[in-house]
Amino acid sequence: MDTIIQLETIQSCSSATNLSLLMLQLYLCLSLPELHVIHVSDIHGGIYGHKDQPELGDIGTLLSYYQRVQQNISNNQEAAMLLIGTGDDCEGTALSGLSEIKCSEIYKFLTKLPFDMMTVSNHDLSQPASMEFLHDFQHNFQKKPFGTTNTFYNKTGALFSQPFKDQVMSNGIRVFMISLMFSPTQNDYQNTFTKNIEQTLRSSWFREILNEYAVKSDIFLLNMHIGTIEPESHSTYKTVRALFDEFNYKIPIHVLGAHDHLVFHVICPQTEWLIKTASQPSAVKCSKIFNTQCGHSLHIMQQLQQELTSLVLPQLMFFHLRLMK
Numbered sequence: 263m264d265t266i267i268q269l270e271t272i273q274s275c276s277s278a279t280n281l282s283l284l285m286l287q288l289y290l291c292l293s294l295p296e297l298h299v300i301h302v303s304d305i306h307g308g309i310y311g312h313k314d315q316p317e318l319g320d321i322g323t324l325l326s327y328y329q330r331v332q333q334n335i336s337n338n339q340e341a342a343m344l345l346i347g348t349g350d351d352c353e354g355t356a357l358s359g360l361s362e363i364k365c366s367e368i369y370k371f372l373t374k375l376p377f378d379m380m381t382v383s384n385h386d387l388s389q390p391a392s393m394e395f396l397h398d399f400q401h402n403f404q405k406k407p408f409g410t411t412n413t414f415y416n417k418t419g420a421l422f423s424q425p426f427k428d429q430v431m432s433n434g435i436r437v438f439m440i441s442l443m444f445s446p447t448q449n450d451y452q453n454t455f456t457k458n459i460e461q462t463l464r465s466s467w468f469r470e471i472l473n474e475y476a477v478k479s480d481i482f483l484l485n486m487h488i489g490t491i492e493p494e495s496h497s498t499y500k501t502v503r504a505l506f507d508e509f510n511y512k513i514p515i516h517v518l519g520a521h522d523h524l525v526f527h528v529i530c531p532q533t534e535w536l537i538k539t540a541s542q543p544s545a546v547k548c549s550k551i552f553n554t555q556c557g558h559s560l561h562i563m564q565q566l567q568q569e570l571t572s573l574v575l576p577q578l579m580f581f582h583l584r585l586m587k
Contacts, residue, residue, distance in 0.1 A: 307368050346378060476506060477509055
């Protein structure tokens with residue numbers, strides 16, 4: 263799992279000029295709604311963990327952690343939580359490969375988890391029988407989480423699942439979410455096809471969606487099965503930012519990546535993005551993509567808890583945000 267966070271602030275809570283203003287701003291900062299995001303990707307069928315690496319835990323570890331966070335925030339009316347999956351649930355273990363329909367048992371098992379957003383990606387899409395099964399089975403997931411903004415189903419010519427989710431959390435935060443698969447060099451999947459991300463995001467039908475939801479949303483969650491340090495991750499962020507600039511709206515963008523099986527994150531005020539160079543694929547360079555002032559009105563608190571340094575399949579990240587409404 264790769265994860266990168268791009269956060270831009272609306273107002274700083276640390277610039278008070280007198281005691282009264284300081285007290286007022288402190289009150290506002292302490293009463294801000296919280297959004298907890300738990301993110302997992304690239305399970306590759308390993309729902310029971312790995313016998314040779316018992317310290318990694320399994321899908322039960324993820325569910326237990328979700329429930330514990332849920333319990334910890336249950337008395338805080340300002341707190342809400344999302345569980346996000348970013349693809350490649352299929353392939354990698356005997357359990358995923360030996361069922362009559364490859365990976366069908368994995369998908370069935372994952373219905374036990376309360377995912378808010380999920381997507382399909384290359385290891386899922388490469389299995390035609392699995393995708394036919396999942397297309398008809400996806401309604402069994404608890405919160406109807408599947409989103410595929412640029413992946414289509416050949417039989418219907420329509421998107422494989424919903425193009426976006428607009429979710430109002432229990433604390434009033436309105437989250438707009440899309441899920442993207444990296445742009446194809448060639449479409450060699452048998453019963454699905456993926457379109458170029460840039461063309462999709464600038465299409466007329468996606469513009470209509472933004473016209474409806476852009477300025478209503480408090481945070482944009484960009485769920486991408488793309489390696490965080492891949493150039494397309496950078497370019498997709500820039501495209502989304504440019505689209506919201508057309509509405510004159512500096513919405514916070516929370517980017518979740520996957521595919522490279524790495525844990526990597528950028529948090530405000532560290533605003534450099536690692537980018538692979540085309541001439542040296544193994545090398546990386548830093549590219550500054552925006553400037554921002556980081557105050558308490560929007561900030562990210564904490565990295566992994568100590569016991570979560572190596573969690574599930576292959577890693578899990580937990581983020582805590584406060585948003586100025």
